Amino acid sequence: MGLPYFxxxxxxxxxxxxxxxxxxxxxxxxxRPAHGGAPGIIQAHSLDPALIPRVFGTSTTLNGAGPxxxxxxxxxxxxxxxxxQCLY
Numbered sequence: 330m331g332l333p334y335f336x337x338x339x340x341x342x343x344x345x346x347x348x349x350x351x352x353x354x355x356x357x358x359x360x361r362p363a364h365g366g367a368p369g370i371i372q373a374h375s376l377d378p379a380l381i382p383r384v385f386g387t388s389t390t391l392n393g394a395g396p397x398x399x400x401x402x403x404x405x406x407x408x409x410x411x412x413x414q415c416l417y
Contacts, residue, residue, distance in 0.1 A: 335375040337366030344378045351385065357399055 337348050359413040374381045
């Protein structure tokens with residue numbers, strides 16, 4: 330059984346507003362889902378909408394400016410998640 334979540338189509342109120350905000354963030358086209366909703370990593374946090382700005386605010390700070398390219402940062406993030414047994 331997978332993690333329950335609320336997708337963009339089912340979202341309302343605060344969650345819909347957060348999804349819209351997150352969709353406006355700059356990201357490479359490869360991370361924009363074909364369905365037009367919020368990326369899965371964001372939807373995985375839908376059960377606690379108050380956490381979304383904190384989690385992604387932190388990741389923006391950690392992954393923001395610096396010498397690494399977006400793919401290099403994503404490789405580090407994915408490797409760290411794997412080592413932490415977080416299989417998103």
